Amino acid sequence: VSAPPPAIILVRPQLAENIGTAARAMLNCGLTDLRLVKPRPTMPHPRAIAACSGADSVIESARIFASVEEAAADLDHLYATTARARDQLKPVVTARQAAIEFRNYAASGERVGYLFGPERTGLENEELLLADALVSVPLNPKFSSLNLAQAVLLLAYEWRMAGDATAPRRSEESKEGRASKQEQAEFFKRLEAELDACGFLRNTHMRPTMVQNIRNIFLRGGLMKHEVRTLHGVLTGLTQRPHAPRPKAKAPASAADKPPRSRRVPSR
Amino acid sequence: VSAPPPAIILVRPQLAENIGTAARAMLNCGLTDLRLVKPRPTMPHPRAIAACSGADSVIESARIFASVEEAAADLDHLYATTARARDQLKPVVTARQAAIEFRNYAASGERVGYLFGPERTGLENEELLLADALVSVPLNPKFSSLNLAQAVLLLAYEWRMAGDATAPRRSEESKEGRASKQEQAEFFKRLEAELDACGFLRNTHMRPTMVQNIRNIFLRGGLMKHEVRTLHGVLTGLTQRPHAPRPKAKAPASAADKPPRSRRVPSR
Numbered sequence: 001v002s003a004p005p006p007a008i009i010l011v012r013p014q015l016a017e018n019i020g021t022a023a024r025a026m027l028n029c030g031l032t033d034l035r036l037v038k039p040r041p042t043m044p045h046p047r048a049i050a051a052c053s054g055a056d057s058v059i060e061s062a063r064i065f066a067s068v069e070e071a072a073a074d075l076d077h078l079y080a081t082t083a084r085a086r087d088q089l090k091p092v093v094t095a096r097q098a099a100i101e102f103r104n105y106a107a108s109g110e111r112v113g114y115l116f117g118p119e120r121t122g123l124e125n126e127e128l129l130l131a132d133a134l135v136s137v138p139l140n141p142k143f144s145s146l147n148l149a150q151a152v153l154l155l156a157y158e159w160r161m162a163g164d165a166t167a168p169r170r171s172e173e174s175k176e177g178r179a180s181k182q183e184q185a186e187f188f189k190r191l192e193a194e195l196d197a198c199g200f201l202r203n204t205h206m207r208p209t210m211v212q213n214i215r216n217i218f219l220r221g222g223l224m225k226h227e228v229r230t231l232h233g234v235l236t237g238l239t240q241r242p243h244a245p246r247p248k249a250k251a252p253a254s255a256a257d258k259p260p261r262s263r264r265v266p267s268r
Numbered sequence: 269v270s271a272p273p274p275a276i277i278l279v280r281p282q283l284a285e286n287i288g289t290a291a292r293a294m295l296n297c298g299l300t301d302l303r304l305v306k307p308r309p310t311m312p313h314p315r316a317i318a319a320c321s322g323a324d325s326v327i328e329s330a331r332i333f334a335s336v337e338e339a340a341a342d343l344d345h346l347y348a349t350t351a352r353a354r355d356q357l358k359p360v361v362t363a364r365q366a367a368i369e370f371r372n373y374a375a376s377g378e379r380v381g382y383l384f385g386p387e388r389t390g391l392e393n394e395e396l397l398l399a400d401a402l403v404s405v406p407l408n409p410k411f412s413s414l415n416l417a418q419a420v421l422l423l424a425y426e427w428r429m430a431g432d433a434t435a436p437r438r439s440e441e442s443k444e445g446r447a448s449k450q451e452q453a454e455f456f457k458r459l460e461a462e463l464d465a466c467g468f469l470r471n472t473h474m475r476p477t478m479v480q481n482i483r484n485i486f487l488r489g490g491l492m493k494h495e496v497r498t499l500h501g502v503l504t505g506l507t508q509r510p511h512a513p514r515p516k517a518k519a520p521a522s523a524a525d526k527p528p529r530s531r532r533v534p535s536r
Contacts, residue, residue: 025418030408055411089439089492096429097436137425138434140298143323150293150421157405157422161364166406168365171357224357 006102006159007033007113008152009071009078011127014119016041020051021149022116023058029156034062035071035113068115068127076110077102080131081151082123091133098135099158114155119148176225187228188215194239274370274427275301275381276420277339277346279395282387284309288319289417290384291326297424302330303339303381336383336395344378345370348399349419350391359401366403367426382423387416444493451496456483458500462507 065071117123333339370380385391
């Protein structure tokens with residue numbers, strides 16, 4: 001049962017560009033039912049089409065009405081967006097709460113819609129007469145005026161999020177997947193053996209803490225199988241230098257600083 | 269302890285208008301730290317100022333950098349926005365989850381920032397080398413491309429919402445407040461007495477259900493003190509017609525249809 005998304009009703013929109021960018025924001029969030037009450041631009045206006053960046057279908061199927069009453073006639077619930085507090089006893093809901101309520105209504109087969117006023121003047125009181133609630137987006141109180149398309153985006157986005165099941169944090173794992181604890185332990189033991197061999201872990205008192213710290217660096221983010229292979233290669237590269245450039249005969253001092261390692265064993 | 273908001277880093281932005289509308293979206297959500305890496309427009313560009321609709325301070329204090337590394341140097345956490353899946357093993361978080369994580373970091377005094385790529389091409393892999401995670405906004409998979417300022421808005425909005433304590437649904441009550449149960453009961457009893465008197469509740473079998481239904485109409489939305497006074501006035505107006513126009517002598521038939529009520533008592 002996929003709930004029908006809200007209708008977006010733009011009342012007396014003044015700029016064709018804003019109708020276009022609002023349509024784009026709608027389609028970004030899966031909304032397609034655009035209704036225009038007395039739009040100033042003749043629709044479909046070419047600048048609205050240009051501004052919608054590919055959401056042409058939303059512009060082309062937009063319906064024009066002469067009043068809010070006609071535009072909302074088939075809806076069961078109508079929430080109006082308004083930045084200004086008004087002397088009206090309507091409940092005020094956040095955009096997030098409105099989305100939750102609309103999802104609930106829609107799940108019962110009830111039709112829902114949002115009402116947006118003109119760019120500069122907002123909705124008239126007469127245009128709010130059928131609204132069940134006012135939607136207010138909690139923004140910076142010192143700078144709260146949103147562009148029309150930005151307001152449409154936030155409400156449409158909250159609708160989408162209210163029905164979204166995307167995992168909040170996920171790892172894009174390679175097909176091989178994560179390194180097992182055995183693979184991790186093998187790498188750690190080899191690393192610690194090399195660090196014992198080079199004298200880095202010579203302080204036996206500090207050794208357990210050092211080992212712990214080093215392991216935690218790698219454990220914190222988790223390791224993939226192919227990353228453990230890369231780390232084995234890094235270790236081989238640093239300790240056995242199988243591909244290090246040969247010292248040049250003409251620079252013996254430099255060659256003495258970095259002698260080629262004599263211990264050469266096959267890398268893993 | 270108010271957490272410092274995220275820095276917004278725009279990498280190679282191409283259009284001055286987008287820098288302006290992004291600045292507006294930032295300030296809408298209380299963000300002010302704008303950083304530009306190799307912007308194409310010479311800043312502060314007049315079209316950026318025009319498009320920011322009053323967020324001039326954000327544009328004027330924006331800092332310009334030559335690389336992502338320099339722009340992010342003072343940050344502790346950097347999340348990159350990208351629409352495209354990449355062959356990189358970075359965790360992918362939703363915009364909402366990113367905001368929660370950033371709030372946690374910021375509460376510990378750690379500095380956070382979001383990285384945005386150029387309008388058409390997005391971020392290069394080299395520009396992602398310092399990013400801890402990728403942010404993905406769950407949108408319509410068939411139409412997911414957001415305008416730069418819209419993307420900035422959604423991330424900034426989620427940051428704001430993650431720290432917002434606005435009641436999800438509230439009533440703008442008048443100073444007098446809600447009608448008490450006693451005031452409600454008095455109105456209901458008066459209404460039911462009038463409905464008994466006029467014969468509407470004559471069916472004694474149905475009467476309890478009718479009374480219940482009528483009360484629920486009013487109880488569902490709650491009633492304020494001044495609304496109960498209005499309803500008493502409505503009842504007086506309908507039953508006692510104290511202000512009804514007098515029937516005209518020249519139209520006796522019509523006057524007979526709607527005789528003035530003889531029972532006149534003072535309205536409440």
